[in-house]
Amino acid sequence: MVEQDWLSERFAEHQDRLHAVAYRMLGSPGEAEDAVQEAWLRVSRADTGQVENPAGWLTTIVARVCLNMLEARRARREESAGALPPEPAGPQESLHPPGQASPEDEALLADSVGVALMVVLDTLTPAERLAFVLHDVFAVSFGEIGAIIDRSPVAARQLASRARRRVQGAAGASDAARSAKRDIVEAFLAASRGGDFVALLELLDPDAVVGEIRGGHAVAAFFAARRAQAARLALVDGVPAAVWSHLGRPKAVFTFTISKGKITRIDIDTDPGGLRSLDIVFLTANNKER
Structure with a gap:
C-alpha cells in the first residue's frame, strides 16, 4: 500500500509533464490522454525498487507507449488500400471531430515545437519523431532516448539530427x-x-x-x-x-x-x-x- 501511494503521488506530481510529452509526440489530445492512462497501468504494475529518478522513469514509460502508438498508426496507414485519406481540414474551419486537436491545441503544439514541425510531423518515422521531440523540446539526453528505442546514443543523435533537418527544410521552404x-x-x-x-x-x-x-x-x-x-x-x-x-x-x-x-x-x-x-x-x- 505504501509503495502504491508513493507511485500515485509521483505520477500525480509529474502528470502535466507526461501529458505534454504524449501530446507533442502524438499531436492529438485524445491519444495523449490514452497514452498517459496506459502509462499509469504500466507504472502501477511495475517494480519501483530500482527507481532513482521518478521523472525520468515516468517519461521513459510514456515515451515507449507513444512510440508503440506511432508505430501502430504508421502500420495502419501502410496497410490501408484504395484512395488516400482526405486531407486535413484547413485552419479556417471552426469545427473539429472529437479527439482531434482544436485550434487552441494546435497553437500550443506549434508554439512548443515550431510551425515547421506541424507540416512535417507525420512524415517523420516514429523513432525520428521520438528522438526529436524528447531531445529538442524536453531536453532528454541521447543516452536516455537510445535506451527507449534500443539504439546507441550516437544513433539517437543521428535520428534527432535527421528530423531536425526536415523541420528546418520545411521552414526554409515556407x-x-x-x-x-x-x-x-x-x-x-x-x-x-x-x-x-x-x-x-x-x-x-x-x-x-x-x-x-x-x-x-x-x-x-x-x-x-x-x-x-x-x-x-x-x-x-x-x-x-x-x-x-x-x-x-x-x-x-x-x-x-x-x-x-x-x-x-x-x-x-x-x-x-x-x-x-x-x-x-x-x-x-x-x-x-x-
Whole structure:
C-alpha cells in the first residue's frame, strides 16, 4: 500500500509533464490522454525498487507507449488500400471531430515545437519523431532516448539530427509554400479532381505539353478525365508539385513548369529509384503558414 501511494503521488506530481510529452509526440489530445492512462497501468504494475529518478522513469514509460502508438498508426496507414485519406481540414474551419486537436491545441503544439514541425510531423518515422521531440523540446539526453528505442546514443543523435533537418527544410521552404506556383498547382489539382475542363484550360498555356500529349486543349481533356484525381499537393525538394501515393509510398510525382502564370509543361516521374531520393512534404490544401 505504501509503495502504491508513493507511485500515485509521483505520477500525480509529474502528470502535466507526461501529458505534454504524449501530446507533442502524438499531436492529438485524445491519444495523449490514452497514452498517459496506459502509462499509469504500466507504472502501477511495475517494480519501483530500482527507481532513482521518478521523472525520468515516468517519461521513459510514456515515451515507449507513444512510440508503440506511432508505430501502430504508421502500420495502419501502410496497410490501408484504395484512395488516400482526405486531407486535413484547413485552419479556417471552426469545427473539429472529437479527439482531434482544436485550434487552441494546435497553437500550443506549434508554439512548443515550431510551425515547421506541424507540416512535417507525420512524415517523420516514429523513432525520428521520438528522438526529436524528447531531445529538442524536453531536453532528454541521447543516452536516455537510445535506451527507449534500443539504439546507441550516437544513433539517437543521428535520428534527432535527421528530423531536425526536415523541420528546418520545411521552414526554409515556407516561402515556396505560399508562392504563386503553389496556388497554380493547387488550382490545377482542384480542377482535375472535379473534371473541370474549362478551369484546366484557363490554367494551361495553349502549347502545354505532358509527355506525348501536346496542346492546352488535349492536356485539359487528359486531366479532366481525372487522371490526377488522387494526387495531393506537396513540396518536392522544396518546390510545389503533386504526388500520388499508394499504401503510403509515392508512386508518381507531377512537376510543373510555369511561365507568365500558365502551365507550359507537366512531367510525371514514376521511377521508384528516383522517387526514393526525393524529399516530399505533403501540404494541406488552402492551408497557409500559421
